[in-house]
Amino acid sequence: MTDQNAEIETFGALQDKEPQKEPQSQWREVWDQFRKHKGAMIGGGFLLAITLFVLIGPWVWQIDAKKLDIRNKDLRPIYTALWDSDARVLWARPLGTDNLGRDIMATLIAGGRASLAVGWTAMILSLFIGTAVGVCAGYFKRLDGVLMRITDLFLSLPILPLLLVAVTLFRQPLRAAFGPEGGMFILIVGVIGITSWMPTARIVRGEILALKEREFILAARSIGTTPFLIIRRHLLPNVVSPIMVSATLGLATAIITESALSFLGVGFPSDFPTWGKLLSDAVPRMEEFPERVMLPGILISLTVLSVNYLGDGLRDALDPRIRGR
């Protein structure tokens, strides 16, 4: 007997009592892969910075965005004094004021709040609808045909014209019901959410169809788990990664769509700043005050760019075929 034991112990592979490397949780590995993507790290950092800027901004920069200061109207930003000594600048108004004397820094902060809030809410709404439709279509065979036909129909709707139609035509009643700002917010978030859930639904449905046939679902069903519980406990955690990737895409499109609507003049009321609104309001006088166009435009573009890079990095980090290489 002792001979046999000695013989077995010579097998090198069997001597490993424990894994060579500390086992890591999945999310730890995802994070490690994500950190390697430089663009995604910068993008994520910038998105965090801009979110903090608009969230904490009003406490640090305590000028009211709506306060009119007609004596100090049309001030230029401080940096214009570098090349133009005649420019009217004021240290208390580092980015200048607009034609009614409102502080541009404060309006940018307030506008960013609105734009990001619309972007996030619309994205969450469209993810919610998309995931619900995708899960139902993938899991319940009876609903599949109907739901996918509806998805196809929505995909063939002309989105931007319909958005314009919906926003222009439903502005009045919602304003009357929820106030000018609340009504517009609900309307814009609603129409963007309702018209942008289709890609998510398709991706989620595909994933669910593949997952449904796996053994662990069979096992769960065999012990009598209800469909609702199977979806919540077993299916949804497994489709988180494609949902997260489409979330970044959704955030980017939602921000751009809101700005485009504001730009075309069907967005929020004129005293309620958003980045797109600030940009479009500044267009008629952009020859004299180019910074009023540039600043909100750059903020929109940088935010969307950082969100896109974040999505790129997330896609790489969440794909198990790429991870670890």
Added chain:
Amino acid sequence: MLTFTIRRLVLSIPTLLFISLVIFLLLQLAPGDPMAQVPLTVPPEVKQKMREALGLGAPIHVQYWKWLVQFFWVEPQVLVDHWFGTAFSEGKLRVISWQTRSPVMDIVIQRMPQTLWVVGMSYIVGILIALPIGIYSAYRQYSLFDQAGTFISMIGFSIPPFFSGVLVIVIFSVNLGWFPSIYDTTHVVTDWASFKIQLQQMIMPVMVLALQTTAQISRFMRASMLDNLNQDYVRTARAKGLKESVVVLVHVLRNSMIPIVTVIALGIPSIFGGAIITETLFKVNGIGQLLLTALFANDLPMVMTLTFIFAILIVVFNLIADVLYGILDPRIRYD
């Protein structure tokens, strides 16, 4: 393939009908009143008469049916009459705009060339720029060119047209004064000098739209080339001693173009939608600008018809993309 095409064509009819119904109901639910601009001194019974004259008195389903008949039956007849000089549409009621009291389709046909000229040109320019970029950055993956291309196309994705448009206006027409910021649609090209003016006024809107197209298509082109470059047949082609240019530009490119052609076909309708912003920005009086003005003027027949034309474009180009995919790639079988 033929049966598939026919089946898809037949299926697209209920899709289009459903879309038209959705748009119609959306417009019906909307509270806007075309009589809102009429002075308050006009007595209510006269207003009611005016409303009925616009066709608003009838129940919803009758209105919808009338629109369907006008759009699908009378308008094609008008077209046939126009082409062959027949008189099918004599005395039949066409879709009438509430703003101008003239047939909607006539206005659309007036506006169409401007949109097609600017949008179509930008799409072609965008594709022509995107394809070489995509091919080369896939061929030299992770090179400096590839990195730069990725970065630029990311920027193209991220800068919305209403900002890039304003940006080029500030730079090229305000500061440098090279190009006019307003597109003059009455301009007629007769000789070399007027052609130069036409070119100058087209450059900015075309480039703004083309930036987006380029960003998208060069990404797709790169991914599709990368898929094919590692295939076995590429190694075989090289082993046969074919020149590198033949391997890449004939063997790989032809296979990579299959998905790209469908992407290009699918992108055409969305570029029409995107042109709404560019047309507003550069004051091109095309279809997008027509839709916007009709919306603000509460001109429901015009809005309905235009939105439906956009929907037709989407459905038709989806169909074209699917059929092209089947024709170009014999491995794809739909039945």
